[in-house]
Amino acid sequence: MKYFIQCFCCLLVAMYSAVPLLKAQAKAExxxxxxxxxxxxxxxxxxxGGDIPTPQIDRIAEQGIRFTEFYVSAPACTPSRFSVLTGAYPQRSRHGLTNALMPVDTNYLDDAEMTLAKYAKAYNYRTGIFGKWHLxxxxxxxxxxxxxxxxxxxLKGGCIDFFTHVYGQMGHDWxxxxxxxxxxxxxxELITNHTLSFIDDCRKVNQPFFTFLSYNAPHYGKTDPDSVVAHTVSLSEGEYHGYGIINSLQAPPKYIEKFAEIEDPYRQAYAAMVSCLDDNIGRLLDHLEQSGMMEHTIIWFISDNGGYSIRYFGHADNGGLRGEKGTIYEGGIKVPSLLQWKGYLDAGQVREGPVCNIDVLPTLLNLTGMRLNRNNTPKIDGVDLTNFLLENEQISRPLFWYYNQQMAIRDGKWKLVNGEELFNMDQDPFESKNLASDHPKVKQRLSIKYEQMAEELDIMLR
Structure with a gap:
């Protein structure tokens, strides 16, 4: 018995000392x-498993962790960004950042809402955002x-023409x-250039950096119908508040040529955009390696939501998942995510189990030794994933979604959608078989949990 207690205590010490030891191994923040x-x-x-070659982004997976069940808090740009920067569900935002903001919208991120950038700045990090703001x-x-x-x-808004940097005829946003x-x-390419310059500036003064590299690719652009550059593929054309706009896919000519064998013009243009994105991330990874900064840099790659695999000619590929961007089925909220900290997290790992972008902030604070203040606004919904990353210790808590009158909750292997469809995600990741009638008690239990969370977030259920 004494031996068992000693072993158990040693195990506890090993688990809870893992992060301090990991942190102590680092030569600097x-x-x-x-x-x-x-x-x-x-x-x-x-x-x-995709058919677009992405060897540069794949390097992050090869040198770190690939998540198979990484979720975002909403299937749209603005609320997803709110959550990754605050660790909170978008329903906690003070000014309604629950949908993708349009140019005339007046919703905004409040000064009082604590972001990861504010945490980092308080710990002597230089902080930069390059690319899309959209908050x-x-x-x-x-x-x-x-x-x-x-x-x-x-860009301050949600999307622009990739070459002229305008939001259709509404004007310039760069x-x-x-x-x-x-x-x-x-x-x-410009976003990457500015990021590289910022990283070099930080290296010169020997100051740690937090960079939010928020690419607007491969989201479609917003082209002025009167000023269409070559290699622009139109997804749709119309007006927004009287201004002409083309929803467009655009890439530099050499990338279009690279995928000349793809007959579908929409998939071809999209593949070209992804390939250009991949090359630019490769530029960044090469620079970190060559400057000796790679082992001192935590890299977390995430998509803000799923792609358009149905609408807009289905130019994206959600891997056969049901739904797409804008839906709370898996195709809208389950995204590719990769994490690397070379020399500190083992290479070539795969982590299975539901986690979410609300977990990014508390996890990074813990990994870097920054102290989380639970009294900050907004209340943090995410959890620290450190033991999941280091020990594959599964996270036990429900995940919640509410978007445009769509509702979902996932608790363990079960996911309830709109209070009616129940799926066993372990056996049916494509959400093809509704098991609500077979498991009424599970449906009831998840419904109650959902209602409790909705009440806390002051959501009026339909």
Whole structure:
């Protein structure tokens, strides 16, 4: 008995000392790089079985962890970004960041809402966001700097023409160091350029960085019908508040040529965009390796939501999952995600089990030694995944979704959708067989849990 107690105590010590030991091995505060891509489908990376070669992004999987059941809190850009930066469900946002913001919307991230950038800044990190903001502004003078970021270059809205950087006929949306600027180039490449410059600046002054690399690719662009550049594929054309807009897929010519064998023009253009994105992430990884920064940098790659595998000519691939962007079926909320900390997390791992982008903030705070303040606004819904990453210790808690009158909850292997469809996700990841009539008690239990969470978040259920 004494021997058993001693062994048990040793096991506890080993588990709870894993993070301090991991942190102590690092020579300095680790850099944090979140690569947040836009509308990439679950089946669009080659490391997830996709047919678009993505050797550069696959390097992150090879050197770290690939998640098989990584979820986002909502199947759309704005609420997903709110959650990854705050660790909270979007329903907790003070100003209704629960849907993708449109240009005339007045919702915004409140100054009082604590972001990962604010945490990092308090711990002497230099912070930068490069690419897409899409979290609104209180007024014209508001900027990402008010939310913890030292530097911002990119677009304030949700999407732009990749070459001209306009939102259709509504005007120009491109900023360099927070100043509206006319900068020539393809946005994916420009975003990477600004990120590399920021990382170099941090290295020169020997200061750790937190970079939110928020690519707008491979989300479709917003092209001015009167100024269409070559290699633009139109998904749809119409007007928004009287302004002409083309929803477009665009890539540099060499990438279009690379996929000349794809007959479907929409899939061809999309594959070209993904390939360009992959090459640019490769530029970043190469730079971190060559500058000796790779082993001091935590890299987390995530898609903000699923892709368009049905609408807009089904140009994305969600790996056969049901639904797409905008739905709370798996195709809308289950996304590719990869995590690397070279030398500290073992290479070539796969983690199965439901986790979510609300978990990113508490996990990164713990891995880097930053202290989480549970009294901050908004209340943090995410959990620390450290033991899941290091020991494959499964997370036991329900996950919750509410988007455009769609409702879902996942608890363990069970997922209840709209209070009527019950799926065993272990046996049926494609949500093809409704088991509600076979398991009424499970349905009732999940319904009660959902109602309790909805009441806490002050959601009026239909």
């Amino acid at each position: 680790p850099n944090i790089l979140i690569i947040y891509v836009d509308d990439l489908g679950y089946g669009d990376l080659s490391c997830y 609104g502004f209180k007024n014209k003078s508001d900027s990402p700097e008010q939310h913890g970021f030292d530097k911002f270059s990119g 900023f360099v160091n927070s100043v509206q600027t006319r900068e020539r180039g393809y946005s994916t």
